[in-house]
Amino acid sequence: MIQATLHQLRVFEATARNGSFTKAAEELMIRQPTVSSQVKQLTQAIGLPLFEQMGKQLYLTQAGEELLATCQEIFDRLDHLEMKVADLKGMRQGRLRLAVVTTAKYFIPRILGQFCQEYPDIDIALQVTNHRKLTQRMRNNLDDLYILSQPPEDVDLVAQPFLENPLVLVARRDHPWAKRRSIPITELNDQPFIMRELGSGTRQAVQDLLNRCKVKVKVRLELGSNEAIKQAIAGGLGISILSKHSLSPVELKSEYTLLNVQHLPIQRRWYAVYLSGKQLSVIADAFLHYLLEMPSEEGMIA
Numbered sequence: 001m002i003q004a005t006l007h008q009l010r011v012f013e014a015t016a017r018n019g020s021f022t023k024a025a026e027e028l029m030i031r032q033p034t035v036s037s038q039v040k041q042l043t044q045a046i047g048l049p050l051f052e053q054m055g056k057q058l059y060l061t062q063a064g065e066e067l068l069a070t071c072q073e074i075f076d077r078l079d080h081l082e083m084k085v086a087d088l089k090g091m092r093q094g095r096l097r098l099a100v101v102t103t104a105k106y107f108i109p110r111i112l113g114q115f116c117q118e119y120p121d122i123d124i125a126l127q128v129t130n131h132r133k134l135t136q137r138m139r140n141n142l143d144d145l146y147i148l149s150q151p152p153e154d155v156d157l158v159a160q161p162f163l164e165n166p167l168v169l170v171a172r173r174d175h176p177w178a179k180r181r182s183i184p185i186t187e188l189n190d191q192p193f194i195m196r197e198l199g200s201g202t203r204q205a206v207q208d209l210l211n212r213c214k215v216k217v218k219v220r221l222e223l224g225s226n227e228a229i230k231q232a233i234a235g236g237l238g239i240s241i242l243s244k245h246s247l248s249p250v251e252l253k254s255e256y257t258l259l260n261v262q263h264l265p266i267q268r269r270w271y272a273v274y275l276s277g278k279q280l281s282v283i284a285d286a287f288l289h290y291l292l293e294m295p296s297e298e299g300m301i302a
C-alpha cells in the first residue's frame, strides 16, 4: 500500500499542473523547499520518479501522469463528499470557488457581497484572470463557476447568459472627436490605440471587429490590465475599447468620454459557466441562480 498524505498529493498536483515547484509554492502559499521535499517524499513512497527536469521546466514521467489522474479523481470525490455532507447537514455553508475574467471584477465582488448577506457563513475563493488563463482553469476543473463573455467552444460546458457587456470606445474627455456623431470606423486607421495583452477576451473581440471592418489601428501600447489602460488614456497616450463595466459613472462624467464610432459598442453578454457533468455544490447552485435572477438592467452593476 502506497503511504502518501493528502497534503503531499495536493502539493504534487499543484506542481504537475504548474510545471514548476516555485509556481506551486506561490499557489499554495508555502515555501518552495517544502514543495520540493513533499514531492521527494512522495517519489520515495511511489518508488519511481514522478518528474523529469529540463532546464527550469518540469515534465511528468509516466508514473507522474498516472498519479496526477488519480489525484484528480481523489480531489473530485472529496469535493463531492464535502458537498454531500453540507447537504446532509442542511447548512448554508461551504466554499464557493469562482473564477472570473478581469472585467468582471468590477461588479462580481459587489454581487458576492449582496449574496453573502443571505449566506453569511460561506467561504469564497475568487480568482481574477484573463480569458486564456480562465479557460485553462476550466480545462483543469479548478473552480465551481466561471464568469466570462466568450465561452470556449472546445470545452463541454453549460453556459447561461445573465447581463449585457458592451465594449465601448473610450477616450480622454478632451478628445477632439468627443462631440462628433457617427464617426466612420475607418477613421480609426492609424489612431494611437492602447490594446489589452494577448490572451485577453476583450482584445480578441476588438481584433475581430477591426479585422471585419479592415481597420488597422496603430498599437502604441499593450497593457495587461483595464486599470492601466484607463490611466494611459487619461495620460493622453491614446484611445482603447474596454468593457463599459470597467468605468464608473463618476469616471465617465469627469475623466473620459465614449466616442460615437460606427459599429460600436461591441455587443457582448456575460455568461455564467460550469463544466457539463459537474455536480454543483448547494452554494454554487444558489449563486448561479442568484446571478440568473438578477434584473438585467445595467444600472444594477453600474
Ligand code: PGA
Binding pocket: 101, 102, 103, 129, 130, 131, 132, 148, 149, 150, 165, 196, 199, 200, 201, 202, 203
Ligand atoms: P479579458 O476578458 O479580461 O480576458 O479581456 C473579458 C471578456 O471575456 O469579456
